[in-house]
Structure formats: structure tokens, C-alpha cells
Amino acid sequence: MVDGMPIIRPDSPPPTWPVLLAEQHGVVSHHQLRAHGFTVARIAAEIRARRWQQVLPRVYATFTGALPPEALVVAARLYGGPSALLSHRTAAERWGLLPPGPTLPIEITVPYGRSAVSQLPFVLLHRSRAHRHLVAATDPPMTSRADTAIDVAVAEPDARAARQLLTAILGTGRVSPNDVRRRLLERPPLRYRNALDEAVRMVSGGVQSVLEERYAVDVEQAHGLPAGRRQQPVVVDGRALYEDVVYDGAGARLTVRLDGRSHLQADVALKDRRRGNAAELAGRASLVFGWREVSTTPCVVAAEVTTVLLRSRANLARNTCSRCSGEVVSA
Template structure:
């Protein structure tokens, strides 16, 4: 649209909205529908969503895609759920999935299917006909809308609210449980904020699962790997609950052990090596010094990575139990894990402890 034909008020709006505008805004600026239709038919403009137009002819950038969804939803709209999680860095961005927005409960905005590029007579470079111009919009409604957003250039839900919404959108309670733990640990979200938001806007489903996730996080779980160890190894196999993130002084520095069983009278240390940073030279040196400190203190230690903890939790549990028994721990109940039955039938109780158990 040539500058000389653009009313100043409309040009300011277009600059603020990355070249995007709604039919209602155009009408308010005195731009009639007939002129809008002519520009669309000539291929000078593009129809992005229902009632939302772009005054350029090229493909949309990600900021333009998000802005289109927001102005479609109206002034109060917030980026939310997976889209807000992408903007917060909780999950990787995927331009093929719809943009999620949340609006106040009273608004009647409806979701939009993807918009495809149609034919036109533009003399300018345009996206290929039939390609996706905009991935569409998923509209959520919230009675707590006024309390869950951040007023930024592209408003979005708060970090804690985003983590909760992402978890509640999962298909199962277990997936919601893992999602919340993953979001909180990977993005270092303040647990106090998550707990407060769960109290203020109690989700309609997965309440028990999310409450259990917060409890596990409060016990010191700081990664998805630690979650799998706590749930799939300890809980699933009836092992004692470890103390997590216990401090240890090495070379005058305070370091932290992932899991230790001093609370049940056993000096065993379990380290969970699942972070890329363990390959860094400084971290390798720190871990060696910590290993030496444990050896000098006469403390047994086991180290597990993501592959064995997630892929073969029964084997990990058997190794942990073997050391626990060797150090004096006595199992009072049967192993509740059904997957371990084949192991017990093949090896018997002695196979787990090398004949040391009573």
C-alpha cells in the first residue's frame, strides 16, 4: 500500500502490528471494504485469518504469525499453552502447529483452521500457491484471564501459568505429571509460583497428578531423569526414598549429591548423569573430586545415566537394592514391580545380592 494513500492513523497501526490489520480496524480508519477487496483480488494484500489481512505479499515471519493470532483474538488475547511455552523456551518452536491464545471467558472468538495461499495476480514474489500461510488458531477461554498474563509487546501467560496449561493439555494424568516436572526443572520455574497458581486457579483435571508432581519437586527432584529414578526405580520397586540434593563439601566448595540414603541409615550415594554439561572439563574434574571424597569417606556410590534409568529401570533398581542390602537395609515388603517377576524367577533372591542376603 503506497504511503501517500495510507492515512496516518492506519500507518501507525500497521507499523505497530507488523503490517497486519483487521477489517474492524480498517473500517475505523475510514478504509472501505471495497478497497480491501480490490487489494486482495489484485494480490497486493493477503487474507491471513478471518478478518485479518497482511499488507505485504511474502511469507509471514514467526512474529507476524503470532501477531495475526493476537489481533484476531482481540485486545485481551494472550499467547498461551504450547505457543507461550515456545516463547518461554520450555519447548522448541514448531511453525507447523496452530497458535494458541487465551481470551476472557465472555468473548466469542472461535478457532481458525490453517490458511493456505490462494491464486492471485500479484506482480511481486509470493509464497507458492497451496502452501500454508498461517497454521491456524486454537482459542482457549479463562475466567482467570485478568490474572494470568504479562503485558508485553506480544502478551502471553506467565511462566508458571504456561507450565500448568501445558500439563493440563496432555492426554493422560501421567503425561501431565511428567510435563509439569519437565517444565519446572528445565526452565527453573519457581516452585512457589507454581504452587500458588495451582491454589488460585485449580485446574479442572489432573489435580491429583499435578499435586503429586509439586510434592516430588519439593522433595528435591531437579530434572526429568531424577523424576524417572524416583518414580520408576524407587517407588515402582518399593525401595526407600532417597534424600535429594544433599550438600557435600569438596575442596572447600559446597556441591550437591543427587540421591543419598543416609536418612535410612545407609551411606549409599546415587548420582544421575544425564546432563550435557557432564562432558565439560570443569564438571568432569569436579565429579572426579567428588568421587574421591566419597571413596575416602568410605561411602559406596552408583552412577546411572538416562538410558539405563529410563530404558531398564528394573536393572537399576536391582543394583541399588543390592548395595542397600549389603549395607544393612532389610526389605519388609515384596517387590511390587510386575516387570521384575521374570528376573526373580530366573535368578531367585540370591541373584540380586550374590548370596549375601539372608
């Protein structure tokens, strides 16, 4: 058993009945029941007597009442068959790529051509022609970290949401941008390819959160600002801290700090104050923006950054985007 999950080995000799029930949280398939001597009539009798219940086609719980989460996962995997992989959001949560959410539906991936209903009360089944290339060496079997990250991003409703989700996943550090880049080449997604490539490129360049992605796209790129350098080290109180964006490479001694939710924590707030003081003592301009400003008024943010950059770069053009006319922009 791994991470509380039972190990289902269809190619191994069947375990004894008590062991099977214990490993699979009381959930069994029709095939397993027949292998243990249960006739079709006996199975039907157990269900009629309400000692058992059918939870999915050819999958049964040997008890009544609601199924606990572990039993639901076993049922989904038994329904999908020996090749079923936990995938998409279900796999993403188990890999730690996404925070825990609603338990259902349980998402699994099976080989293309597998005959099964794609969506049942608590199972969402996906089919993949590349199934054998997705398998990670885990127990229970899941899609690989990189494939899982791509799958959940592609499931988003639009390209921008896909890019932001992949940016957030890569920002966890639990999956390598290089691994995702390689899988995008080996297994090109049917949609959002450019958006996912852009997410990998930005994270490789130092973007670490959705807030930083919004700043890079809606502030810098949309307004033609020079791309700042991300995650640049600065020594403060004898310790190496990191600035979100600096524009020294563009000829301006300007630091931009992006305050996300983590900056509300006391230790992070202290580091922010010390970095701010260090920048002031070093004669650097410093601007601080939070989620609200960057997400709702990026044009105002861009105007403020432009104003500071112009102090050092007289030839910097003032660029506008399609949203600028709708915001009060000062310079």
C-alpha cells in the first residue's frame, strides 16, 4: 500500500478473500468475485439482500452506505481496468501540484479504444493514444508529473487560464520546466500549445507565480516595457534574498516587488521591509504592487513603472494597450 492506496496487481495470483477486501477497502470487480468462486446468482442475492451494493458497472462494494474516498478510488480504477491510470486533477493533487479540492470526480486515463462510459456519477474517464508513454513508476499507477501538469492545464477553459495554471504548478517546484518542455515536444497538446510554451519560458526566466505572470504579460508585454530580470539576489543583513523584478539590465536602478498572499506572513513581511530599506540605502528606486493593482489596473502599474524608467532612459517610448483608455493612467 502506498499513500493509503491499495495495490491492485491484476497479473499476480489472486490474494485470499480477506486480504483482497482489506487491500481494496471492500470494493471488488465482477472478475475478482468470479475468481473467488462467487456465482452470478450469489452476487445478485447479496445485492438484493442489501448486504452489498453495485457502485459502477461490474464493480461492487461488499458493504452498504457511502463509500469512503479510498474505496471510491479503488472502484474507479477497477472500472477502468488493469491499465487505468489516475490522471488529471486526481493525479495532480496526489503529486502535490494542486491543493486538495473536491474528492469527486475521480479522473482516470485508459488506452484509446477502451470501451467504457466516459462519465459516470463519480468517475471521469479519459482516453489517450499515448497511454503507455504516460505511466509513472508509482503505486498506484498515475500519469507522470509533467504529463499531469499539461493535462490539467489543457482542461482549462481558455489559453490564458491554461498558462496561469501551468505557471502556478511549475512555481511549486514539484515538476521541472525542462520536463514539461520535453513532454510538450514529445506529446503536443491539441490546444493551448503556445500558451503552455509561454508558461514554461516565463518560469524558466524567473516567473514563479500567477501574480508574476500577470505582471509580465499585462504590464510589461502589453505596454512594451523592457523585460526585467527575475529573482535577482541581493544581500541584506548578511543573507541572500531575492527581488521579484529589477531593471538594471535596461539601464535603470529600479526594483519592482510583487506582494502576493505569502507576503502577509510575518517573516516574509520582515524580509520585504529589510529589502525595501536596503534598496533605499543603495539609492535604488523601489515600487511595490499587489494582486489587486496588477490584476485590475495593470495600465496604471505600467504608467508608474514607465515614469521611473524614464528618469534613466529618456528614449523609452510610452506605449499603451487596448485597456489603457479604460483606466485612469497618470505619468
